[in-house]
Amino acid sequence: MTLPRPDRLADLLSWIEDNLDQPLTLDAIADRMALSPYHFSRLFTARMGRSVMAYVRGRRLVKAARRLTSEPEARLIDLAFDCGFDSQEAFTRAFGRLFGVSPGRFRQGYSATPFEGQYPMSLPESADVDVIRLPDLVSLDAFTVAGPSRRFDGATKATIPQLWPALIGALPFAGQEPSWATYGVVWAADRSEGSFDYMAGVRVAPDATPPAGFTTLRIPAATYAVFRITLNGGPLHPQVKAAMDRIWGELMPASGLRVADSPDFELYDSEFAPTRPGAVIDFHVPVVA
Template sequence: MDKTPTRTVALMIAWIETHLDEGLTLEVIAARAGYSPFHFSRLFLAETRRSVMAHVRARRLLKGARRLLSEPGLTLLDLAFDCGFESQEAFTRAFRRLFGTTPARFRAGFAVDPIEGQYPMSTPTAVETAVRRLPDLVPLPSFTLAGPARRFDEGNKAEIPQLWSRLVGALPFEGQAESWASYGTVSAVDRAEGSFRYLAGVEIRPGAEPPAGFETLTLPAAAYVVFRITLDGGPVHLQIKAAMREIWGELIPDSGLDLAGSPDFERYDGRIPLSEPGATLDFYVPVRA
């Protein structure tokens, strides 16, 4: 087996995916990779920022979530055992931590895509993103978003997709604007400590009350430079990460534009799942026109 760390982990993630129904342990997986359990667990954690067995549990839960939608006669108890849990209660707790909702609520109307591609559990790979700046600035009036929000830094920002699962699990809700668009916003940036507040939300009508536990964020009227990210069907979060490096590291500095300093945001129109090749995501950065 190729001993390049990224390649080794990528190959093992692919192998795990085809053996999720088997009795996987750290020892079994490490032996397959040709490493000691200690060495491989360190390698896997460095490459993915999660433990080997946390990855296995998450992939089993995701596979179970798809079965919830495709097998209406499947009981939660049977699914819990199939996913390697000793009880339905343990399965439900783990499911809720990952998806932000219960299995029953998920089955009643929760969309896995495009969330699946955003979970920080996809195969590490080299990605090539297609990013282009749209030619014209886009003026937008003030509008208000509602959704789950948390403060993140380098230590926990891999958990951002969990906000999206909470959001999608609550849609649609009373007071939501008539639009399929969803937004990921960054605000309250503290550059000294490297932290920021992230909200995954949808637009709400003026005066509407958001669901319990959701926050609101009103974006001021502004002109935006827009960067269109075209995805290739691979891991979404890796492509967005690469696109952001290009946008902030090259395209914005080369643009000569004066940034306004108000919140920027990702906008997804909901028409094509982000996991499909050709899907697009627009990134809006406010500028002083």
């Protein structure tokens, strides 16, 4: 069997986008690619990282989110049926998983663009990313962060982006410092297992009580080597992965520095826009000064 070229799949994604209001089925979509549902499902999942019907549901939710902001009178039950859900409750649960907030709160003013790693509109792009080590070490005083966190390993780390909507949907909250900078913090790494804790967080006062389900972490004073990742405007997650592979596999060993036993973190400034070419992430690695 000759697999369709990537441009055919790109054309299919455009066709799906134009037909989200139609009763799309796996059989109908596979037929458009002249493949059996079985072979098409394997192809689509391998290329896009999710099943075709999960992709369709996600795109319908994004369209519903745009209607929430552009059509103030739109009823949730109508949006639910348009998205293919049997009930408003099921629609609300799925919407919350994707955007991190309920449809009602989303209507009050949120962007209708899901975070990268969920339901992208286009094919994944190559992770051509620029990363350098800044010349000076940086010393920071201790500070506290709070946000949703989970334990990840090699099999689950691709789901890290799912933490970010849960964080953004809760901002601002009592005790948060007056800054919209965010932190992707890694700690308690077990290199033998390849597991670690990761938090999507913001700075908070040491005595802050964060929203239910959030973790609070005190990051001790430390000296850091800072690696600046400059993005190309494509999908965020593959670029960060490629940058981390280069930092830990090449730049950090070449630095001659020794890693300290303390959390490392990605710092996203308050103006960070993941799809803007030239946006930067400063990755802080604690080192023995």
